[in-house]
Amino acid sequence: MAKPKRNPQMEKLVSLTKRRGFIFQSSEIYGGLNSCWDYGPLGVELKRNVKNLWWHNIVTSREDVVGMDAGILMHPRVWEASGHVANFHDPLIDCKTCKARFRQDKAPTLFHCQNCDFQFKVADGKISTKDEFAKHFADDLLAEETESYIGGDCPHCGAAKSIQIQKRMCPNCGGSDLSEAKQFNLMFKTHFGPSEDSASQIYLRPETAQGIFVNFDNVAATARVKLPFGIGQIGKAFRNEITTGNFIFRSREFEQMELEFFVKKEESQKWYEYWVEQRFQWYQSTGIRPENLRLREHRADELAHYARACTDVEYRFAFGWSELEGIADRQTFDLDQHIQHSGKKLTYFDQENNQHIVPAVVESSAGVDRSILTILTDAYWDDEEHKRVVLRLSPKVAPIKVAVLPLVNRDGMPEIARRIFEDLQKHMAAFFDMGGSIGRRYRRQDEAGTPYGITVDSQTLEDGTVTLRDRDTLEQVRISKDQIVTTLQHKLAL
Ligand code: ATP
Secondary structure, X not given: OOOOOOOHHHHHHHHHHHHOOOEEXXXXXXXXXXXXXXXXXXXXXXXXXXXXXXXXXXXXXXXOEEEOOOOOEOOHHHHHHHOHHHHOEEEEEEEOOOOOEEEHHHOOEEEEEOOOOOEEEEEOOEEOOOOOOHHHOOOOOOHHHHHHHOOOOOOOOOOOOOEEEEEEOOOOOOOOOEOOOEEEEOOOEEEOOOOOOHHHXXXXXXXXXXXXXXXXXXXXXXXXXXXXXXXXEEEEEEOOOOOOEOHHHXXXXXXXXEEEEEEOHHHHHHHHHHHHHHHHHHHHHOOOOHHHEEEEEOOHHHOOOOOOEEEEEEEEEOOEEEEEEEEEEEEOHHHHHHHHHHOOOOOEEEOOOOEEEOOEEEEEEEEHHXXXXXXXXXXXXXXXXXXXXXXXXXXXXXXXOEEEEEOOOOOOHHHHHHHHHHHHHOOOOEEEOOOOOHHHHHHHHHHHOOOEEEEEOHHHHHHOEEEEEEOOOOOEXXXXXXXXXXXXXXXXXX
């Protein structure tokens, strides 16, 4: 069997997150559960910080958005109305030679021109002949877009609409004896109550959005909101993904942060543009470098039939530009579907025009875990000069804001450091560490992404000052013990 492809950058990150207690493989002592992950002590703080930033930005800092928290289990008819029962499929192919099963778009594909027989292969988002015909091929093709070459113009002879698939190959063994694609529904099924017949079958939600749509009327009636208004929600979602991998990028259990922003239909374009911009800014506000972020607007042939427009926020991972979030103008599709299937009036009374209307919706759908992977990837720094690994996390998301370290374990230094730590704990996430050499303790905090370190040393005993160490510049300044809290509050912008 072919070996899975290596991604050394990702391997380093996975190893660091395990070593420092950010993220562990699920059920590791039993051999692990594929594509499921557990967040450890530092990971849970990072995750909480990311979710809090989103919640504050989207819900609590705004007058026109309210929050909610729907259940994971919902009436099965919700998923009929939303289209998930009929359409939430991935095409799946079996390799008859090595028995591997994979998503159709993950198979390396040989294309050819029906006119001149020019051939090119697309594998892992890369075209083998791209260098030769660079100007004819899209710049930054993603693996997910392999199909988009079908019916394209030939980059060699120029014949219009002449590109077709010649064959697909197994990504595992390279063989081409493959089954036809079969549709595989990605929703996890379970049973409700004691019987296990088909009538009791329900699903684990594959997205949080439907919990918002089915509660549209409840929220509109109780929260006294006026159009335009939004409902935000953070919660778990489950998808029985066929192709998983890239660590927490695509897992079977993950969390989403979703906003459904309801507007008058004629204003949807304006709000769509507004939210694309807002969301792009938000990622930058978490400390991710702007040069590694981009917006990608969907082509007309990528759009769902009801959507008027959709833009993805993407990040430049080692495995290519990939989606972090989608912002879509979904028009009235979702509410219309639930009106039709439930028979309930999910409308809004427009006092200005004295009529009941079905609002259009602009959706922002982001993944918590993908945001975390992005933040960690972007922050990872091999500081070769100082022989250390650093997570340059923004103080806003860093799990620990400051570590307090006595230089040595005697002369009353641990006691002074402990008092400083206890005082700091009232104001911010702090950590006290007196185990091991000072250099090693600093390295541990660098890997944890802790922006500042306070060290109590012999001079502290003389003049009451401590050193304040900056994680990124390694600059050390002396400040008075009494100024620690205010100095850090200022530096961390808390
Ligand atoms: P992809 O094409 O990458 O599977 P999608 O287009 O199916 O994503 P959406 O249904 O739009 O994703 O979900 C919105 C967001 O939820 C995604 O942008 C992503 O951040 C997150 N998400 C979706 N599926 C997963 C998953 N399996 N693991 C982690 N996050 C996910």
